[in-house]
Amino acid sequence: MSARIYQIQKNALQSGKALTHKWVLEYVPAEAKQPDPLTGWAGSGDTKQQIKLHFPTEEAARAYADREGIAYSVIPTAPKTLKIQAYADNFR
Template identity: 60%
Template sequence: MPARIYQRPKNAMQSGKALLDQWILDFDPAEAKKPDPLMGWAGSGDTQGQVTLKFGSQAEAQAYAATHGIAATVHATPPRRLKLQAYADNFR
């Protein structure tokens, strides 16, 4: 059961930086989702897709995956680039 480890991205709609230091371990879907014939909702029999584990650091997440035999890949967080701009630049 492959998994991925990544750091929570910043929400573009909010300026706060809460929970950005958490590292998430998510399992890859084992089967494709299919629509329910009665309601039309998308679902599958894969229960690992509902599991999300949160850790305080990348090392803790990797240690958990190694301890439990989970093949996890780490997705590095891209560096944040600030676009510094003055209000007067809008009128150039």
């Protein structure tokens, strides 16, 4: 049983940065999803995929994983880059 710890990224379709300071612990899928023969929907017997735990800091998420004996990997947050552009640059 292993997990990923990552910080929530800003939604690309919205300008707001709500909840981007939170960290998430999410279990890695133990088995691949298979299509259901009756409905065709994708699913698996792994119920840990449904669990997402939210933490205020990365240290809190790490402490929880260590305390519960969960192997984890931390996915680093991508650096934020700003594209500084003037409105007049649209007409060059």
